[in-house]
Amino acid sequence: xxxxxxTNLILKKLMVRTILLLLLLSLPVQALxxxxxxxxxxTVKQSFSQIESTLSPTQLLTRLEKSAKSGNAREQFSxxxxxxxGIGVKQDLRLSFxxxxxxxxxxxxxxxxxxxxxxxQGIGIDRDMNEAMQWYQKSAQQDFVVAQHVxxxxxxxxxxxxxxxxxxxxxxxxxAQLGYGKAQSSLAKMYETGQGVDQDLILAQHWYIKAxxxxxxxxxxxxxxxxENKINSARAITWYExxxxxxxxxxxxxLAELYYLGDLVRKKDDFESLKWAxxxxxxxxxxAQFLVGVIYRNSEQVPHDLTQTLYWYQQAADKDHAEAxxxxxxxxxxxxxxxxxxxxxVELYHNAANQGFTRAQYSLALRYLRAEGVERDYEQAVxxxxxxxxxxxxxAQYSLALRYxxxxxxxxxxxxxxYWYQKSAxxxxxxxxxxxxxxxxxxxxxEQDIEKALFMLSDLAVEGHESAQYQLxxxxxxxxxxxxxxxxSRVYLLKASESGHSDAQYHLGQIYHExxxxxxxxxxxxxxxxxxxxxxxxxxxxxxxxxxKNLQDIAQVKVVEPSVKMIAxxxxxxxxxxxxxxxxxxxxxxxxxxxxxxxxxxxxVSFIPxxxxxxxxxxxxxxxxxDVVELVTNVKEGDPVAQHNLSTLFSDGIVVPxxxxxxxxxxxxxxxxGLTQSQNSVAIMYLDGVGVDSDREQAYFWASTSARxxxxxxxxxxxxxxxxxx
Numbered sequence: 065x066x067x068x069x070x071t072n073l074i075l076k077k078l079m080v081r082t083i084l085l086l087l088l089l090s091l092p093v094q095a096l097x098x099x100x101x102x103x104x105x106x107t108v109k110q111s112f113s114q115i116e117s118t119l120s121p122t123q124l125l126t127r128l129e130k131s132a133k134s135g136n137a138r139e140q141f142s143x144x145x146x147x148x149x150g151i152g153v154k155q156d157l158r159l160s161f162x163x164x165x166x167x168x169x170x171x172x173x174x175x176x177x178x179x180x181x182x183x184x185q186g187i188g189i190d191r192d193m194n195e196a197m198q199w200y201q202k203s204a205q206q207d208f209v210v211a212q213h214v215x216x217x218x219x220x221x222x223x224x225x226x227x228x229x230x231x232x233x234x235x236x237x238x239x240a241q242l243g244y245g246k247a248q249s250s251l252a253k254m255y256e257t258g259q260g261v262d263q264d265l266i267l268a269q270h271w272y273i274k275a276x277x278x279x280x281x282x283x284x285x286x287x288x289x290x291x292e293n294k295i296n297s298a299r300a301i302t303w304y305e306x307x308x309x310x311x312x313x314x315x316x317x318x319l320a321e322l323y324y325l326g327d328l329v330r331k332k333d334d335f336e337s338l339k340w341a342x343x344x345x346x347x348x349x350x351x352a353q354f355l356v357g358v359i360y361r362n363s364e365q366v367p368h369d370l371t372q373t374l375y376w377y378q379q380a381a382d383k384d385h386a387e388a389x390x391x392x393x394x395x396x397x398x399x400x401x402x403x404x405x406x407x408x409x410v411e412l413y414h415n416a417a418n419q420g421f422t423r424a425q426y427s428l429a430l431r432y433l434r435a436e437g438v439e440r441d442y443e444q445a446v447x448x449x450x451x452x453x454x455x456x457x458x459x460a461q462y463s464l465a466l467r468y469x470x471x472x473x474x475x476x477x478x479x480x481x482x483y484w485y486q487k488s489a490x491x492x493x494x495x496x497x498x499x500x501x502x503x504x505x506x507x508x509x510x511e512q513d514i515e516k517a518l519f520m521l522s523d524l525a526v527e528g529h530e531s532a533q534y535q536l537x538x539x540x541x542x543x544x545x546x547x548x549x550x551x552x553s554r555v556y557l558l559k560a561s562e563s564g565h566s567d568a569q570y571h572l573g574q575i576y577h578e579x580x581x582x583x584x585x586x587x588x589x590x591x592x593x594x595x596x597x598x599x600x601x602x603x604x605x606x607x608x609x610x611x612x613k614n615l616q617d618i619a620q621v622k623v624v625e626p627s628v629k630m631i632a633x634x635x636x637x638x639x640x641x642x643x644x645x646x647x648x649x650x651x652x653x654x655x656x657x658x659x660x661x662x663x664x665x666x667x668x669v670s671f672i673p674x675x676x677x678x679x680x681x682x683x684x685x686x687x688x689x690x691d692v693v694e695l696v697t698n699v700k701e702g703d704p705v706a707q708h709n710l711s712t713l714f715s716d717g718i719v720v721p722x723x724x725x726x727x728x729x730x731x732x733x734x735x736x737x738g739l740t741q742s743q744n745s746v747a748i749m750y751l752d753g754v755g756v757d758s759d760r761e762q763a764y765f766w767a768s769t770s771a772r773x774x775x776x777x778x779x780x781x782x783x784x785x786x787x788x789x790x
Contacts, residue, residue: 121152132163140167141175148178157188168199173208176200180211184218193224204235212239213247220250220260229260240271248275249283256290265294276303281312288315298328308340316344317352324355334365345376353380354388361391370401381412386421389413393427397436406437417448425452426460433463433472442473453484461488462496469499478509492740492773494529501532505545514545519709523741525556527777530563537568561588566597573600577607699730707734708742715754728755735766743770744777751785760785 128146131139144163147156161182167175180199183192197218203211216235219228233254239247252271255264272290275283288303301322307315320341326332338359344352357376360369374395380388393412396405410431416424425448431437432445446467452460465484468477482503488496497520503509504517518539524532537556540549557575560568573589576582586607592600698706711730714723728749734742743766749755750763764785770778 125153132166135166135170137167137170137172137175141172144175144178157182161188168202171202171206173203173206173211176203176206177208177211177214180214184214197224204238207238207242209239209242209244209247212236212242213244213250216247216250229254233260240274243278245275245278245280245283248272248278249286252286252290256294269295276306279310281307281310281315284310285312285315285318288318292328296328301328308343311347313344313347313349313352316340316347317349317355320344320352320355324359332365334359334363338363338366345379348383350380350383350385350388353377353383354385354391357388357391370395374401381415384415384419386416386419386424389416389419390421390424390427393424397427406431408437410437417451420451420455422452422455422457422460425449425455426457426463429460429463442467444473446473453487456491458488458491458493458496461485461491462493465496465499478503480509482509494524494527498524498529498532498535502535518546519705523705523708525559526741527775528563530560530565530568533560533563534565534568537571561591564591564595566592566595566600569595570597570600570603573603577603582607702733702737704734704737704739704742707731707737708739708745711742711745724755726755735769740770740773740775740778743767744775744781747778747781747785751781 125146128139128143132143140163144160144167145151146153147160147163149155161179164175164179164182168179176199180196180203181187182189183196183199185191197215200211200215200218204215212235216232216239218224219235220232221227233251236247236251236254240251248271252268252275253259254261255268255271257263268290269287272283272287276287284303284307288300288307291297291300291303301319304315304319304322308319317340320337320339322328323333323337323340329336338356341352341355341359345356353376357373357380359366360372360376374392377388377392377395381392389412393409393416395401396409396412398404410428413424413428413431417428429445429448429452432441432448434440438444446464449460449464449467453464461484465481465488467473468481468484470476474480482500485496485500485503489500501517501520501524504513504520506512518536521532521536521539525536533556537553537560539546540553540556542548557568557572561572569588569592573585573587573592576588577585586604589600589604589607593604696710699710707730711727711734714730715727716722728746731742731745731749735746747763747765747767747770750759750766752758764782767778767781767785771782772778
């Protein structure tokens with residue numbers, strides 16, 4: 065019995081202590097200053113200690129209610145806090161509203177602020193903005209800084225009906241001057257954005273620093289964000305770290321991003337990125353969880369760990385992170401780190417696709433086209449391709465155009481085919497550009513425009529597009545659309561063959577065979593046959609059956625060194641590479657073999673056209689010449705393709721007088737509009753000092769601009785520049 069009484073007494077004292085402690089903690093510092101008796105906090109504490117020793121929780125509540133009813137503001141405020149937070153009593157918002165009203169009407173700023181919140185947010189009562197504004201104003205006029213800040217936000221957000229930046233600025237500035245951190249941050253943002261005041265980045269930085277110096281992690285993050293995006297200062301890292309060290313997820317994730325990208329830091333550091341990303345990821349940030357997965361899969365510094373990648377992708381995917389779902393689906397599709405599972409991949413692609421993630425929509429469409437994890441369904445494929453295409457996915461636009469071409473899942477429609485080719489082509493998709501050029505040649509689904517088609521095919525040929533090169537060979541060889549031109553047909557046949565086009569390699573092999581160049585014929589026929597091109601395989605079989613020994617003898621013949629240079633020079637003049645032309649050195653040769661070689665060389669040299677021949681051919685072929693007048697008109701209208709082409713004419717002196725300076729200026733204008741070919745040309749012009757003073761930094765800039773878009777030529781130029789700098 066004694067033990068029960070002692071235990072009961074201890075519990076009673078603990079409950080009373082808890083109630084009193086919560087009451088004290090529930091009062092903001094400013095409220096304590098306003099509400100405590102004149103003889104100070106010591107008297108309050110002594111009073112509570114006396115009550116604690118004699119009263120039960122129920123008796124304490126009774127005492128508070130009695131004192132509150134007699135008009136004691138401190139007890140009224142304490143009672144309001146108890147009912148508001150359910151401290152020692154059942155929560156009762158209407159009673160807390162009542163007691164806050166009693167204290168507020170006595171002029172206490174904190175209570176006025178609490179009462180304003182009730183009206184503003186509709187806590188326990190109907191929402192009433194008029195009443196809320198009255199009480200916020202009363203509290204703010206007494207320099208209650210939180211009320212001033214909230215009042216400013218109400219004016220700033222137009223919650224009373226109209227936005228009033230002047231009043232918002234007034235209350236933010238008044239609260240900020242009194243040292244309230246959130247108001248200082250808000251005032252800084254107004255100066256940063258020029259909202260309601262003249263933009264002033266110096267004052268913005270001043271107030272961001274004031275707020276951050278109060279050790280609030282959000283204020284430190286805001287300062288870091290400002291320093292990063294408005295000042296581009298590496299000092300942002302310091303403030304991000306201060307904020308991140310206090311556990312702010314946004315700061316931790318941003319640090320992870322910056323170290324992963326190598327922005328604002330001395331160098332890219334995946335280990336440091338991983339450290340911060342894991343901190344944020346463990347707090348549930350889905351972007352950080354995804355980044356952790358990416359680092360473990362793709363980092364060139366952190367050892368790959370597909371188990372960790374799968375875990376963190378799954379964590380983010382479970383919270384509907386679309387890219388995590390897409391990447392996880394791809395792992396299941398490829399069987400990386402997990403057993404290949406098309407069904408699971410399709411499920412995840414569906415989840416991401418339903419969130420509008422275009423890459424997932426495109427990948428899901430491919431599953432329906434290929435019957436991977438689902439039954440083949442062209443209509444479903446078209447449905448998802450359409451969503452991705454509308455979202456701007458270039459490959460989806462191209463694939464959708466093919467569906468309209470083939471009539472898969474939709475009726476054949478040349479006009480829609482052209483539309484989607486154009487959409488994809490405008491984003492730099494070379495295959496779309498190629499098929500669009502073919503339609504322009506034929507006038508299918510679009511008005512026939514042979515000149516534009518030739519321009520497009522020529523540009524693609526320069527980019528190394530093998531099908532475009534072969535198509536140009538066919539056009540100039542047949543001469544049914546453009547004038548027949550043996551020189552240009554040979555140029556494009558050689559280019560297409562070197563690019564790996566199996567048809568071109570086969571026809572080049574045929575030509576060499578007809579000219580008696582059996583060794584060269586075998587070389588190109590083998591390349592074509594290796595790509596399973598049936599005609600090449602059949603021809604090879606026939607040749608080998610007809611005379612194996614003779615072919616072997618001819619294949620062993622050595623080419624005389626001086627003649628190698630002659631052929632290489634001719635190829636270079638025609639802008640062809642010579643890496644794939646099969647040359648050998650001279651060893652012991654009979655007179656008969658030398659005669660055979662000499663004849664072969666003469667035939668090879670005659671087959672490869674010179675640059676002069678090419679230029680003459682271009683000038684004499686009226687159907688493939690540039691209409692200079694129209695070209696100049698298009699240049700004046702800012703057409704980047706026209707600028708590029710006219711630059712080429714000035715550079716080569718074709719039709720117009722050679723002028724390297726004009727060539728450079730026109731090419732630069734085209735490059736500024738984003739044409740990758742022009743960006744590559746400008747890089748080379750800066751590198752070689754053609755039409756402009758040599759400038760390696762500018763060359764690097766334009767080559768890297770092209771390379772970032774995935775352009776292979778730009779990457780090659782960039783590597784050339786970097787290697788020369790080392």
